[in-house]
Amino acid sequence: MAYWLMKSEPAEVSIDDLAARGTVPWFGVRNYQARNFMRDAMRIGDRAFFYHSSCAEPGIAGLCEICAPAHADATQFDPASPYFDPKATPDKPRWLCVDVSFVRKTRLLPLAELRAHPELAAMPILQRGNRLSITPVTAAEWNFISERLL
Structure with missing residues (x-):
């Protein structure tokens, strides 16, 4: 099993929505x-921290699980979607998504609290300039957060 941190803006999809x-x-x-993480590395059964981003109080808000493998993201084909990509076609999609299922809501674990633990210093979410919406989490980081912080 692999572990991930997946960011979502709560105005778009929150842990409560999930x-x-x-x-x-x-x-x-x-x-x-x-x-590419979704396409090449994510597998059904992998777990992820559901992270609220671009909001008043960003942080880990819950846990989810990958429940469907990577498949074409339908929003790329919808001209009314902000995620529309005119270069994408159903025969050659450019963008993929995985499906996630709800595991549980947690207390909000803010970014500042994550930063306070040296054991988590290497997490991509804590690196300057990292804006990726999906990042890997090591088993040690997953266990530390799950067992000691949530």
């Missing part, structure tokens, strides 16, 4: 490295 829906496609990823 809890209400049960599963959601992780749509709108428009970074090739994040797309």
Whole structure:
């Protein structure tokens, strides 16, 4: 099993939205490295921290699980979507998504609290300039956060 941190703006999809829906496609990823993580590395059963970003109080808000492998992100084909990509076609999609299912909501674990622990210093979310919406989490980082902070 691999572990991930997946960012979502709560105005778009929050942990409460995921809890209400049960599963959601992780749509709108428009970074090739994040797309490649979904395509090449994510597997059904992998776990992820659900991270609220671009909001008043960013941080880990819950846990989710990958429940469907990478597939074409439908928003790339919708001209009304902010994620529309005119170069993408159903035969040659440029953007992918995975489906995630709700595991549990947690207390909000803010970025400042993550930064306070030297054990987490290497996490990509804590690196200056890292804006990826999906990043890997080591087993040690996952266990530290899950067992000691949530």
